[in-house]
Amino acid sequence: MLERFKVPEADRVYVSVEEMRPATESIFRALGVSDEDAVQATDVLMMNDLRGVESHGVSNMLRVYVAWYRSGRLQAQPEFTIEQETETTATIDGGQGLGLHVAPRAMRMAIEKAREHGMGAVGVHAVGHMGGAGYHAMMAMEHDMIGIAMSSSGSNQMVPTFGAEPRLGTNPMAWAVPAGRMPPFVFDVGTTQVAANKMSLARRVGAKIAPGWVSDEHGTPLMEEGDVPEKYFLLPLGSTRELGSHKGYGLATVVDILCSVLVGLGPGFKAMEPGFHMMALRIDAFTDLAQFKSHMDELLEGLATTPPAPGHERVLYAGQLEAEETELRLAEGIPYHSEVIEWFRGIEAELGLDFSFT
């Protein structure tokens, strides 16, 4: 994560995952979510917080989920309906359940299909927020598979290259690939220059936004550093056509097609609700598994030991820093903004819970 997004030191409250996990589970339970789903949804949030993916941990979205359960936008006990199925594919109606537990269930189906047939892909609609694509893609790794997870999202955020009105969401995509002794490759990114909830995080921590992250309200890329503007649209990865924004825009369109059109929702900008696409590829359906893992080690080590360019300390690969951060946070606790802990104390009282935060 960029330095500007970290919680300022003075505002940090360290909470161990052992304390935060039952607190979060109890909130889900109090809202009517089943034990199993509460545990699953919390596990997604905890993994994001441990990996340093604050934008998808408890800080930003948990309060939103609470509001959605209360307004009826999310169903606490959703039906999970298989609408269409083949040996390798399925399309699921998620019954308006939260993606944090519906997506893992869909991914498990994709994994089962890949175990039997080599590959599996499952799409989901009528579902709430995925909570980051990385967790779900990573599920495939322990089965010696490559995992892919994507989500379309509220398509009123990203302007197409040259466009003055938004047509796409942040449309994240993740690939997770197991290795041997090296931390796995986990590539989990939005197809915008910057994640939508990184913008609210920037506003909260008072961070500046970099040139090329967003456009003004007319679609013109803002190419100077500055505060988070009142009105803005997200730009595709690449920012401007000369810098390759048509590539970010195209990737976002791929996600819209796989997650929204392919599950029957239609274009994201019309559906205005998320859809998911999860895929698992069994590695030994293509090549020798042990050799693959050893080659992955070689690849990842080769990337991580690339001599750094002037002014840089080292080269990283996707997932490496997150693995290091997990070690650190398991030992030291997760640094939350004090405002987040206040929110927890508030909801604790409101729902009559007892978190026993130290």
Place this chain on the structure above:
Amino acid sequence: MLERFKVPEADRVYVSVEEMRPATESIFRALGVSDEDAVQATDVLMMNDLRGVESHGVSNMLRVYVAWYRSGRLQAQPEFTIEQETETTATIDGGQGLGLHVAPRAMRMAIEKAREHGMGAVGVHAVGHMGGAGYHAMMAMEHDMIGIAMSSSGSNQMVPTFGAEPRLGTNPMAWAVPAGRMPPFVFDVGTTQVAANKMSLARRVGAKIAPGWVSDEHGTPLMEEGDVPEKYFLLPLGSTRELGSHKGYGLATVVDILCSVLVGLGPGFKAMEPGFHMMALRIDAFTDLAQFKSHMDELLEGLATTPPAPGHERVLYAGQLEAEETELRLAEGIPYHSEVIEWFRGIEAELGLDFSFT
């Protein structure tokens, strides 16, 4: 294509595809390639030239292929060996054949598997240049499938974010998705800021390079417009970390994993030869086909009719301009640089052929 890459008007020689196709086929045949493979390889080059993808048409690479056949790096009559196979997957030894005809054969296998089982994926190693990923991905469309094609490539071109030495190639990826009445979505891009052979094209037509396209020889991104430098490395899509280069770098790594590690070649920077990954997804294994196509029309039309930002004429989606260019070039001929036509005249004499160019 950016204006700077177009052949300058004074240097243009228009040749119809009806003239260029048999000329190119006859060159392949003269080098020992079978009739069928010569026709297939030429079809890839012609489609690229018609779509305006000059970097992967006859101008840049055909002379390189000729040199590779002559040096023995490419086999004119390659074996196509299935090394491993499941219902949905296969890994192919391409016998050092040219990717322009080996990749379509692998893609046809993936399509067959998808027809029977919903999805199919085929990897290839021991193979020459793919000739652009778009053509191969597009093959799936006429079977009402989504096509995906990727190729790892000489991994001495792209520096990782913060890196001073190259570890990855341009590693292109393409997705092709059929629609109804709208031209299909064909997204075909390198994961670098700029394609490697766009740099040689820029040198040939005397075009400037844009800020953020390449780094200097120490890995530092060059952020000013200028001439093509003597020594440079390609930057990942995003250019710099602040502009999201870790995303382009991660995508390039995904391609390296799927195309190089998953086919048994090991890391691209060690293998230093291309590998392919082709995938086909049968649309009606997920959702209703007619509805999908009509939703695709809505999506693509919605993107194309986005109000433009100040200073821009219109918004495009991936594949739209290429479809328009194809119409134009079928009518007017393909504008080649006169130097390319001279090369054709030279090889015509050398191989004792008769192109009958008007």
